[in-house]
Amino acid sequence: MWIVGRDDKNPNLPLAERRVEYISPNSIQVSMATIYPYYRAGRGFAYPEYISRFTPSNDFRIKHLRLELWIDFDGESLRGLEEVEVEHFRGGGWVVFDACEMWIEDVKVDGRGVSWRYDGERLSVKLDAGNGRIQIAYRAKPRKGFHFVKPDKANPGRAPQAWSQGETEYNRFWLPLTDHPSQKHTSETIIYVPPGYAAVSNGELVARGSRDGWDYWHWRMDKPHSPYLISVVAGIFEEYAEEYNGVRLSYYVPPGYGGVYRLSFEKTPKILEFFSKYLDYPYPYKKYAQTAVYEFIFGGMENTTATTLTELTLHDEKAHIDFSSDPLVAHEAAHQWFGDLVTCKDWPHIWLNESLATFLENLFVRHDKGEEEFVYELIRDTDAYLREYRDNYARPIVTRVYKYSPELFDTHSYQKGGLVLNMLRAQLGEDAFRKGLNLYLRRFAYSVADTEDFRKVMEEVSGKNLELFFEQFFYNAGHPSLRVEEEWRDSSRQLLLRFKQTQGEDSLPVYILDIPVRVKTKSTEKVFMVELREREMTHVLSLDEQPELVCIDPNFDIFKTLEYARGVERHIEVLEKDEHVYCRVLAARALGRIGGAKAVEALRRSLVGDSFWGVSAEAARALGELRTEEARKALLEALEKVKNAKVRRVICEALGNFRGRETVEALSRVLSSDEESYYVRQSAAISLGRTKEAEVYETLLRHIDTPSHASAITAGVLRGLAELGGEDSLKVLLRYAESDKKTPARAAAVASLGKFPGRREVMESLRHYARDPNYRVRQAVIAACRELLSPDVIGILEDLAQNDAYEMNRRAARDAAERVRRSLERGVEYKELREELERIKEENRRLVERVSILAGAIESKA
Incomplete structure (x- = not known):
């Protein structure tokens, strides 16, 4: 085990560059059979007819x-x-x-x-x-x-x-x-x-x-x-x-x-x-x-x-409040080095273009806006990858098995690869990593390279063998999922950390990881390096006094998911006192799952008082997920106090989980206000529809043609009408799907047709727009069919899967058709089970709220 002291001359150095003190672990035994029992190709990505594809050979070259x-x-x-x-x-x-x-x-x-x-x-x-x-x-x-x-x-x-x-x-x-x-x-x-x-x-x-x-x-x-x-x-x-x-x-x-x-x-x-x-x-x-x-x-x-x-x-000053072109501009500029100067040798190695551009895009965020914004970008990249992982498929970043090369342009090649590169940077140290990037560019300038070329360059500059790293994260599917339990033993002054790797069968059963753990007591602060070599391991950390805060991987250097087995009070302490964005975000999300009066109050304080907007936004989202009356009050209160437009967007989004006149009035004020950003108003429009209150129809309709960047408000109103439902709403959606409307509005209208199952006019419209010349409209058709889960859409999707001009749409249509088929196979029993689970969850929320209120009343009397 390696321990890193806070008395280093430069505490901001990467872990690989700090002065360290070696402490022998209790017992670490690594079995290679545990590391590599078999290769993980993932799940759901390759269809039966897919084959391995290799770089073609030519007898000539173009000069x-x-x-x-x-x-x-x-x-x-x-x-x-x-x-x-x-x-x-x-x-x-x-x-x-x-x-x-x-x-x-x-x-x-x-x-x-x-x-x-x-x-x-x-x-x-x-x-x-x-x-x-x-x-x-x-x-x-x-x-x-x-x-x-x-x-x-x-x-x-x-x-x-x-x-x-x-x-x-x-x-x-x-x-x-x-x-x-x-x-x-x-x-x-x-x-x-x-x-x-x-x-x-x-x-x-x-x-x-x-x-x-x-x-x-x-x-x-x-x-x-x-x-x-x-x-x-x-x-x-x-x-x-x-x-x-x-x-x-x-x-x-x-x-x-x-x-x-x-x-x-x-x-x-x-x-x-x-x-x-x-x-x-x-x-x-x-x-x-x-x-x-x-x-x-x-x-x-x-x-x-x-x-x-x-x-x-391109956007105006009002959009600039909470919309930026900087990530897009930085990403494409980064490609001039990674993608253009040095190009991936073949599409299975596209991560060398896209992951590196994503990584550099995030580095520019760090340079331009600071460490907190950078870490939050990493968190959001993880969220994007996990959505694809959970909803669609898992695959190795480097895979030769595919049908269409555009299929490889997904969150595995962009966000996941960027996160793995960030982990490699932390493991090698920033200086060595930068030298590796430079050597890679110089060695392969105006030429092509593959994954092994990149690995060998990084090994050359660092002196490290990176085969294990690349095997785990580039050549196998999935990711580490960690669950951590803490136990403080006061008599021996020891902190026990029990790590369990909980990843599923589409990932390696055991990942070999070295993870920093920050421990703060009243008088000291230390960073320990703990080694994970088995699926379940316990590490014992000797301390002089009981820890106040424990944060695993505080700078989010390790690509993974992480769950703490903690009580509400410990999560609240982290949310309110930890200096690291990653730890506070995890705490806010945990409190959103646990619930209770204390959680609501802590999230309320974080929403209006955290120093970083991203944590406030996470607190707002967590309050929305709790769906209690106290959570609603906290959101409405914050809407009056919080000025940051990015946070206000999430507050409005979260209020969509509630009903009632006060919620409707608050959201209506936001939608009607020219002082708000376009995207805050868009969020308010969507949530107004989610309230299901009939009176909001007229409010939404009044703002449907409000000029805004990328038709943001129009699209929000259309999505709000879809959430609201009803004959009148459907008529509006069908009208705005027509070709005399701008593309963002058309795409929103067509995708929103997925909220209206069993309607003949909906099916006719989807069949019609499946042949629309507009690429984004056809994408919207696929999204609507995916949501409808009706046997009637399978023919539409199969036609798109076979005949759409662009392979990305073909793949998306085929995935959607498979999703519909699986849903139909589960049938009525699945629907009834889902409804029963939702009923139980709602009863549990109400019970937790009643217990919390009762506990608060008892506490106040005491």
């Missing part, structure tokens, strides 16, 4: 790709003339390009006719020599990978745009290429657009002019990058620019956003500077553009030197 592209906005089509410089390793042979659903008009090699064949998916060209330049003339009308956005009924004043989205393998739908991340080459694009339009692509702008009635923009990328990162964005934009350390920073936004664009992008120089210093590797390119486009199907895409972002990230 340079030059594309001339004419964009026909009226016809929503493309004409391309591509020249590809190729080296064939066998001195000649077939060169195969991915090229889906195109019209190939002509193919030449070095200007001469050549043998070629095309099957609608791949173009094969015969190269007679070892090197050559292949010229391809083609046309395309892409159904994915390249999108046209024009004015419509919902947005009549919208400026025309066209944009590509290549990741994972969609660029093949608009230009012939070897569409795999393992291929890296330089590129240039000459983009022809109508006069007055702008065009943005990778690299530097080397020429711009007019020719034959077209404007052209010539961009050249002189560093190798993967094909999926080739990008084209065209349309009518306003450009704003500045410079950072010799790098041109450009911000392209739709007309009308000039007054607010800085709220989204103003921290870009600071972000690039922080990453450059933290990684000890300057931004690797000469330009960085960020372009906001309409109807983007993701939040952002890190195309090399030319990130594309959703227009919904």
Whole structure:
């Protein structure tokens, strides 16, 4: 056992760098059979027909790709003339390009006719020599990978745009290429657009002019990058620019956003500077553009030197109260190092792109806002991963078994991987970890890498064997789940900590962990390192006096779930006295599960008085879960006192668990107030519907068209109407699902149809919108079907699972169909059991409340 004293000269050093004192443990025996009884592939991710996939081999490599592209906005089509410089390793042979659903008009090699064949998916060209330049003339009308956005009924004043989205393998739908991340080459694009339009692509702008009635923009990328990162964005934009350390920073936004664009992008120089210093590797390119486009199907895409972002990230001062673009901007900027400069060799290793970008995004939060905000980001990342883990599946971060590469872009590759990297940072120490990141970037710059490359680099800089770490957290599914009991023995001055690993069968039965334990007494404070080597272990800590506070892993360095077997009083002490956000959050959540008058009072104090907004928000959520009258009063009181908009959002959310006139009036005031942020009002609207009070219908309807960022208030009203239910509410939802409404409102309306089972008009609407051209609307159809759990939706979901243009929707639809089938198999018995459990839970809540009130009365009389 290792003990770390608080008398270190620098108590903020990572555990790996502190001066430590060694104390022999009572008895630690590790059986390798206990560590690795068998491999854990997880559950629910791979369907029966899934197979292992490996990086393809090629007899050739692309050295340079030059594309001339004419964009026909009226016809929503493309004409391309591509020249590809190729080296064939066998001195000649077939060169195969991915090229889906195109019209190939002509193919030449070095200007001469050549043998070629095309099957609608791949173009094969015969190269007679070892090197050559292949010229391809083609046309395309892409159904994915390249999108046209024009004015419509919902947005009549919208400026025309066209944009590509290549990741994972969609660029093949608009230009012939070897569409795999393992291929890296330089590129240039000459983009022809109508006069007055702008065009943005990778690299530097080397020429711009007019020719034959077209404007052209010539961009050249002189560093190798993967094909999926080739990008084209065209349309009518306003450009704003500045410079950072010799790098041109450009911000392209739709007309009308000039007054607010800085709220989204103003921290870009600071972000690039922080990453450059933290990684000890300057931004690797000469330009960085960020372009906001309409109807983007993701939040952002890190195309090399030319990130594309959703227009919904642009926002005004009112939204800026509790909405920020900084995480998105930081995430995509981090990809310029991890993803673009060094790219994962194949999709099973996508965590090398996404986990590292998520981790660096969180590090920027720490740099910009402090340690508490950083730890709370880690907590919320854990929550996001656990939702996917509990509701959908568990898989190893690195897995070759999948059908569609986009399936791997989930919380396992983003949040879980980022949390594991944070744990690795803590284990190696910050200095060694940073050196490892730097060496990784230098060694694989402008190339590709896999998980073993990353592991070996980290071993090289740290001198540690990391095979066990990577086996536990990257190559196996699941995560550690710990339950801890405390016992103080006053006679021997010893604190007993009983650890039990409670993870299920989709995780390793035993994780080998070293966990810091902070113990605070009246006179001292120490951090012990306890070693977990068995499923159940007891550690004995010798102290001079009884501890006041015990906090396991106070800085949340270890990726895990943690449950304390404590009484209410101990949780209250931690909530009110512990200096660490992680410990206070766990205490607030525990009190929300335990309940009782003391818990409510402690949560009330935390809600209005904690120094960090995240803990206050957790206290509000816990009070909502208790659903007692005293909890309701505490929330209403806090709504009058608390000013922080992020906390107010959660207070309004929690009030949705209650009914009664006072609750309705409070939420109605919030919804009607122009002083509140858009997202506080959205939360109030949803909760008003959850009160089930008929009078709120008119209140909600009055605010349905209130202008707000990303239609936040409209979407909140629609969700509130769905919660309220009734014929009138359904009519409104069906109206707002129509195509003359903005996408966020349509998506909210369609998803909310899941609250209306057994309705013919609902099923007809879902069938109709399952073929809607809008990606997010089809996503909403899947969400509604998932909630309905009706046999009628299976056909809709199966159609989407087979025919949707995007594989993410196919996967989501198939998962939803399986969920519906499982629910139907459980049948009526399950429904009755669930209702009985809810009845028992409600009776238990009332009993706890009555006992607590009685105890309080007795105490006051005494």
